[in-house]
Amino acid sequence: MNYSQQRNCILNIVVSNPIHPTAEQVYDIARRSYPKISLGTVYRNLNQLAEHGILKKICSSYGSVRFDGRTDPHFHMVCTHCEKVFDVELGEMLCITDKIGSQYGFRVTDYEISIKGVCSECDQKQGSGETA
Amino acid sequence: MNYSQQRNCILNIVVSNPIHPTAEQVYDIARRSYPKISLGTVYRNLNQLAEHGILKKICSSYGSVRFDGRTDPHFHMVCTHCEKVFDVELGEMLCITDKIGSQYGFRVTDYEISIKGVCSECDQKQGSGETA
């Protein structure tokens, strides 16, 4: 895999913006540096980087796939109000997945956990009728 | 919400087929009973039933959204080989989500866990080069 300037830019965007961006969001940011970059290039690179394990595809929310610069096991909390995706640490899950593997005869290679709810910010705004 | 024959059929398909079908799969099965049913009707009903909490939308795998007739909290194991989605029971998760909620100030309303890996069936076939 060659590292073109565009690929580097795309990777940096995902790694340095822990917002779990969609391809479209990455595209918007990438265009600031490469105004002629095409959306196809963004999709191609995000998928290739994910295939190589350099970043991760996540499907925490409906609609578009999102990408995560963190590849170590962790969870996500998705706010059903503002649609933001937050990271959650919880080492305990590791032993739970092991348990599941042996209990169901399933060879666990990865897991993806999305906790849905309302983030504290939205929860506070809720009363005033605001929407993020 | 009126219960048309088509809506009943769609609901039955999802509830009685624990394969976590996509809209397209539901459509294919529904056509056996209602050859003229339209894909739009299938999508409309699946979404409405999900909005009413009668069934659940899941995004365990990429590509298409899937639907689940079980609405009680449970996990999914997704085989990366045959793409099948299996149910997993694990009550322990309930206290973990509570913990996460209080730790991060997040009001947890639901969660969705997908464990990815290879199911025992595919694991056995693997050596012989077969693909499901």
Add this chain to the structure above:
DNA sequence: GTAAAATTGATAATCTTTCTCATTTCAGTA
């Protein structure tokens, strides 16, 4: 610097899902 391999931008194509709207069905009531 050169050549082969990989990548890009532009655009078409595909796939999934939603929307529109005239027609039909449903549920409640007389």
Add this chain to the structure above:
DNA sequence: TACTGAAATGAGAAAGATTATCAATTTTAC
């Protein structure tokens, strides 16, 4: 049982997300 307004349907167009194609450009290794 017939009537009526609301809800749902089927057909197809439209929108949104993603992938594929391909000539031109960039990258990498020598």
